[in-house]
Amino acid sequence: MSGLIQDTDEHQAIRDSVGAITKRYGQEYFLERSRAGGDIDELWRELGDAGLLGVHLPEEYGGGGGGMAEAVVVVEELSAHGLPMLIWVISPAICGSILAAHADHEMKQKWLPGMADGTKKMAFGLTEPDAGSNSHNLKTTARRDGDGWLISGQKYYISAIDQADALLVITRDADLSGERSALSIFVVPTDAPGLTMQEIPTAIVSSDKQFTVFLDDVRVGPDALVGEAGRGLQQVFSGLNPERILVGAICGGIGRFAVEKASAYARDRKVWNTPIGAHQGLSHPLAESHIAVEVSRLATRHAAELADSDSPAVGEASNIAKFAASEAALKALDQAIQTHGGNGLSKEYGLSELWFVTRLMRTAPVSREMVLNFVAQTSLGLPRSY
Known part of the structure; x- marks a missing residue:
């Protein structure tokens, strides 16, 4: 399904690499391990071997030398295949970014190469x-x-x-x-x-x-x-803005996954010899969900570009991207479940089990209410409410 994001050749190569790996494992692998309380070590190590865990980390410490723009592609594509990986955001993104920005050489050498190749987590x-x-x-x-x-x-x-x-x-x-x-x-x-x-x-x-x-x-x-x-308050923001951006990426991927699943089902599922997608009661909500998801992806990419250019506007952009993406993903997922009818709650379709992790993103890493506080006070100059 086409979208508004137009990848560079490099970003398309990253996306293709992630897609090839995740297709070998599949969403069912991820869900089965998750239901059983197991790990996904094989997938994690393969992502590390392919250089997909440290794309944003410095080359001198085993990373790919890219930035948040590249990290967004990886995290979004994982989620777009039904594998929203919180640990990617936590270890290489938050912790890795803070260490890359503020740790001394010895600490970077001790931790960053392992984060990049998947042998260490934080x-x-x-x-x-x-x-x-x-x-x-x-x-x-x-x-x-x-x-x-x-x-x-x-x-x-x-x-x-x-x-x-x-x-x-x-x-x-x-x-x-x-x-x-x-x-x-x-x-x-x-x-x-x-x-x-x-x-x-x-x-x-x-x-x-x-x-x-x-x-x-x-x-x-x-x-x-x-x-x-x-100096920790200043240092921690080297990880918090990437966290918000990559939560936006997770949600953008989940939104894509949901809309694509629902659209395929609506094209194929027939009632009284008519595909259910021909009915505006289903097609319009899916179209609206697609629009919201694509707008959120643009906001997330913009926030990543601001982060990579050290723009002072990155705080506002990161919060807006996280807010827009989490709202869009939850709405898209709900509509996808509704489009599937009873099948939306079947484990076979892999939608309902994404509900709680998507709902979490409205609360974590910062609640929608705190984002609204930030925007009201910082962007609009309104009086502080707390």
């Missing part, structure tokens, strides 16, 4: 039970202990930490407590003494499970600090 620890994603209200603290730090606190809804080698954790710097925004970022191995995790049961069908993470006086050395102590 989880991201920002959200807390009482603070949500409000970084100004974090309670997890890091305090000096000799030449290192002791980290204590709790993180909530941390994706895929059971698969990860380390947690990139955002902390309040106890030694700079007089400064409201004094945050520090650390890489904490997941086998560090004092770090424990507890799974959060959810309705999401995904190989990437959710966890509460407890840090009880976890000691890290000086080599665990990312960048400069107390």
Whole structure:
């Protein structure tokens, strides 16, 4: 199905490479592993071997030397084949981008090549039970202990930490407590003494499970600090804007998947010898869904281009792309399920099991309400509501 996005030759090659790999595995592989609580290690490693996990990371550290524009193509195409992979957004995108921008050479050398080839994964620890994603209200603290730090606190809804080698954790710097925004970022191995995790049961069908993470006086050395102590608030945005952009890409792919599935079904399914797609009651909602999905894809690509050019407008564009794409994808998926009738709830068609992960994207990584707050206050200059 044609769309508004016109790929460069390089982007088309990336898209074709992703498509060839995902077709060998298929959506059913992804769903079966997810239902069983299993992993998708074979697919992950193959994506890494093909250079599709580190397309945006620096070449000197094993990446492809591209940017968010290339990452968007990979993540969207995975989702367009029915494989929305949260871990791609978390490990190479959020964590990889923060390390690439702010870590020293030794830390980059230790982690980035493994992220790029699929042999290492990193989880991201920002959200807390009482603070949500409000970084100004974090309670997890890091305090000096000799030449290192002791980290204590709790993180909530941390994706895929059971698969990860380390947690990139955002902390309040106890030694700079007089400064409201004094945050520090650390890489904490997941086998560090004092770090424990507890799974959060959810309705999401995904190989990437959710966890509460407890840090009880976890000691890290000086080599665990990312960048400069107390500068974490500025540093973390190197990962948050890519996160929003790539959630837009996930949703753009899911939207494409849903519209294409529904359109094929509406062309083939006949009632009283007439394809159901001939009826405007179905064709118009699908056309409207296609329009919304394509507009969101354009917004996501634009946000990626702004990120790659270090534009100051990237924050606004990333939030708008995430909002537009998550709304469009959920509407498209709902319409696709409706077009299939009862079959929309059948596992055979692979639609209903995408519902909860798509619905999650209206809430995570930032809720639609917080995006509206941002746009109202930043874009429109309206008074702050909080």
